[in-house]
Every structure is written in C-alpha cells, then in structure tokens.
Amino acid sequence: MSHQPIAENRPTPTIEDYLAMMFVMERDGESIVAARLAESLEVSPPTVTVTLKRMERDGWILIQGRRNIHLTELGSKAARSVIRRHMLTEWMLARMLKVPWSEVHSEAHAIEHHISDEIESKMKLNFDNPQLCPHGNPFPGYEHVTANWQALTQLQPGDRLFIRRIHEMAEADSKLMLFLEDNGIIPGTQAEVCDVLPFNQTLTLCLEERRVVLGFAAAQYIYVEVL
Numbered sequence: 001m002s003h004q005p006i007a008e009n010r011p012t013p014t015i016e017d018y019l020a021m022m023f024v025m026e027r028d029g030e031s032i033v034a035a036r037l038a039e040s041l042e043v044s045p046p047t048v049t050v051t052l053k054r055m056e057r058d059g060w061i062l063i064q065g066r067r068n069i070h071l072t073e074l075g076s077k078a079a080r081s082v083i084r085r086h087m088l089t090e091w092m093l094a095r096m097l098k099v100p101w102s103e104v105h106s107e108a109h110a111i112e113h114h115i116s117d118e119i120e121s122k123m124k125l126n127f128d129n130p131q132l133c134p135h136g137n138p139f140p141g142y143e144h145v146t147a148n149w150q151a152l153t154q155l156q157p158g159d160r161l162f163i164r165r166i167h168e169m170a171e172a173d174s175k176l177m178l179f180l181e182d183n184g185i186i187p188g189t190q191a192e193v194c195d196v197l198p199f200n201q202t203l204t205l206c207l208e209e210r211r212v213v214l215g216f217a218a219a220q221y222i223y224v225e226v227l
C-alpha cells in the first residue's frame, strides 16, 4: 500500500523545518543566514547550501545574495502551516499525554509533519484556538500578543516580572529547557531580578523559593512581562 501525501503541495519534513526556522528569523527582523540555519538545524553548511538551492528551484524561497534570502508567498504559507501544526502538537502532548514541558518541542517534530489539515482544524478547536504555544511563542498572526514582553537581559535589579515566553531558538536546546523546567522558569512564574553582573555576563532571578543564576546567552531568549 502506498502512502498518499497528507496534503497537496506540502513540502517534505526537512523543508518544512527549514521554512519554519526562516519564518521565525524574518518575523524577528533578522536576515536569514545560512550559517545560522546550519547551527540551528544541526546540519553541515554544505548541506544547507544544497538544500537552499533546491528550495529556490521549488519556489519556497528567493536567494538574492548570501545575506539576502527571503520566503516567497508560497514559502511563507507553508511555514505558517507547519508552525501551527507544531504548536498544536505541543499542546496535545502537554495536555493530553502529560509529556514534560521541556520535551514537547522535540517530540512534536516527529509528529507535526504528518498531520492533515482536517486534524489540524480539530486540534485547534479542541484547544480553544490558542494564540501561544506552551512555551509562550505566538502562533503566526498573533505576534501582537507577545509584542510588549521584554527580553530578561533588558531588565534591572529590583524589577519584578512574570515569565511569559521562552523563544523558539531556545526550545531546541533540550539541556537548557530541562534546566528551566527544573527551576520553575516557565510561563506564568513570578520572579524578581535580584542581581545583574555584566562583567560576568550573568543575572540572578529570585523566585519564590530559590535563586537561579542565568547567563546572558540563555537569558536573552527568556521574555517577561514587567510588573
């Protein structure tokens, strides 16, 4: 028995992951750089180069220079589709299967590419049309919901806050995610910045029952609502 494609004109899982990453970079106003794709997707730079060529041939992206890569309308549509399926799958894993918060992102990758449009609609309905994923990242079209949250690295000692969002770029780092979960640094947690040491590139968060030291490299991906 042969497997029919889940939907017409949907790219392969690999291309979907590239498109999702690129969508996030463009959304954040960053240029799409091959080296960063290689690092984030854990593939070699030559592999990225070959894949990008193929993606341009197939109409997902436009390459107008090394630092001038853009999603086409078709590419953006496909990216938004896989991001929605990714986030809905995260909710399904977290809520229905009680998969730990720190693991739902990586588990979702194995499932998200094989969800039909019909099942996507059912998931959306079942989870009350969420605007954010379990990590606080916005569904495409809901970027305004997160617009006023600030990166933790912009705060001063004494600032009180709610943790709201762990950026997509950190979600893929499973050790960091586990550390954050173990220390209660997840959306909804209240905390205070009790120390910032720029020469050390660290800041200390005081939570209800513990103090957690974070490097700026990780803290830049944690977005908060300042009280």
Ligand SMILES: [Zn+2]
Pocket: 013, 016, 017, 108, 109, 110, 112, 113
């Ligand atoms: Zn994936």
Ligand SMILES: [Zn+2]
Pocket: 087, 090, 105, 133, 134, 135, 136, 137, 171
């Ligand atoms: Zn997420």
